[in-house]
Amino acid sequence: MEMRIDFPGGKRVTSTYKGFTVETDQPKSEGGDDSAPEPYDLFLSSIGTCAGVYIVYFCESRDIPTQDISMTLRFERNETSHLMEKITIEIHLPPAFPDKYRKAVIRAAEMCTVKRTLTHPPEILVTTTGEP
Incomplete structure (x- = not known):
């Protein structure tokens, strides 16, 4: 089994598994855009x-x-x-x-x-x- 992890920019990190992509980000206080849940x-x-x-x-x-x-x-x-x-x-x-x-x-x-x-x-x- 394998899951792909990518770094699309900023503090965002995504995972792709079974055809689904899960997005994460950090809050603005941590330098992120607060665009998605934290991991x-x-x-x-x-x-x-x-x-x-x-x-x-x-x-x-x-x-x-x-x-x-x-x-x-x-x-x-x-x-x-x-x-x-x-x-x-x-x-x-x-x-x-x-x-x-x-x-x-x-x-x-x-x-x-x-x-x-x-x-x-x-x-x-x-x-x-x-x-x-």
Whole structure:
């Protein structure tokens, strides 16, 4: 599997994968144009949307409507290291959501591949190519 990363100018960086291009930028305070989300914002979004799709799968398999379900992702960042110390996903279920599935929908969200990857992080290697 391979993803292409390009640098179209300024502080913008894009990734292209499976025919989709994802744009990122930095805020004006960091020298960017604030034209797209920061890469870290997309990282946080990927956690929430990944958990969300597992909730969709869970509900669809039980014919539970999802239009009144939402989630809030909250995070606490260490001001010194700038790394996340805690991420909380709160699932907002409508009153009509079946009580017998409330714990199960949490387990479904916890199956998120992004979350599981963070729990068992991969080795990340950075290399260069080309002539010096």
